[in-house]
Amino acid sequence: xxxxxxxALGAWQVKRLFWKLDLIERVDRRVHAAAIAAPxxxxxxxxxxxxxxxxxxxxSGTFLYAKTARVQALSRxxxxxxxxxxxRGADGVTMLVNRGFIAAGARDEKEGAADAPAxxxxxxxxxxxxxxxxxxxxxxxxxxxxxxxxxIAASRQLERVAPYFVDAEASDTVASEQQRAANGQxxxxxxxxxxxxxxxxxALTWFGLAIMTAGAMFWIRRDEKRRLSANGKNKDGKQxxxxx
Numbered sequence: 001x002x003x004x005x006x007x008a009l010g011a012w013q014v015k016r017l018f019w020k021l022d023l024i025e026r027v028d029r030r031v032h033a034a035a036i037a038a039p040x041x042x043x044x045x046x047x048x049x050x051x052x053x054x055x056x057x058x059x060s061g062t063f064l065y066a067k068t069a070r071v072q073a074l075s076r077x078x079x080x081x082x083x084x085x086x087x088r089g090a091d092g093v094t095m096l097v098n099r100g101f102i103a104a105g106a107r108d109e110k111e112g113a114a115d116a117p118a119x120x121x122x123x124x125x126x127x128x129x130x131x132x133x134x135x136x137x138x139x140x141x142x143x144x145x146x147x148x149x150x151x152i153a154a155s156r157q158l159e160r161v162a163p164y165f166v167d168a169e170a171s172d173t174v175a176s177e178q179q180r181a182a183n184g185q186x187x188x189x190x191x192x193x194x195x196x197x198x199x200x201x202x203a204l205t206w207f208g209l210a211i212m213t214a215g216a217m218f219w220i221r222r223d224e225k226r227r228l229s230a231n232g233k234n235k236d237g238k239q240x241x242x243x244x
Contacts, residue, residue: 003213010206017199030055055124061089065110067156071144077181080104096165100186109184122168167191
């Protein structure tokens with residue numbers, strides 16, 4: 001049973017390996033494909049991590065800067081905040097756009113700015129409900145630790161909001177990312193796309209344990225046969241001596 005259990009675990013990891021490789025390939029195609037229109041209300045029910053996450057999309061509308069939510073973040077530029085700003089389209093549909101990252105202590109350069117039209121391209125991301133690690137979002141206190149689309153939309157009294165958000169891509173600028181983040185200029189294009197893939201190592205480990213278990217079983221059975229054979233010979237020899 002132990003041997004079969006190890007074999008089953010190894011086979012499961014092989015299955016997971018091929019699933020992960022397929023996922024990485026699909027995401028890579030989405031990220032580098034030409035941008036498509038962001039999914040509208042008619043397909044929202046089908047927007048899942050498997051079907052749409054990291055899809056390269058484009059959208060346009062009017063940024064509602066006064067309703068921006070600051071979400072605590074840690075990026076390659078250090079500690080700070082993501083700036084999630086509603087973008088209201090001409091059809092009345094609103095989508096949350098992660099305009100980018102600003103450093104801790106920096107003031108959003110768009111704070112207090114009037115609503116303004118914008119065209120955005122970026123990567124579609126799935127909502128992050130329930131808060132961050134060991135920290136729950138506090139809507140009443142306007143403290144956010146994860147990009148929870150539904151909760152942020154409710155706190156801003158937004159209607160017809162897409163169930164996902166979009167990470168805006170990097171903008172063309174000569175200023176360094178570090179400098180822009182410190183000045184409160186949202187730095188886009190910091191989406192981390194990483195899928196740990198240790199399934200082959202796990203599979204080899206389980207199969208190795210299965211082989212070791214089979215080897216131990218063979219060794220024990222061979223040793224047992226030798227012992228039984230030796231006991232049989234000793235018994236026969238004793239009977240012969242008794243008969244003599």
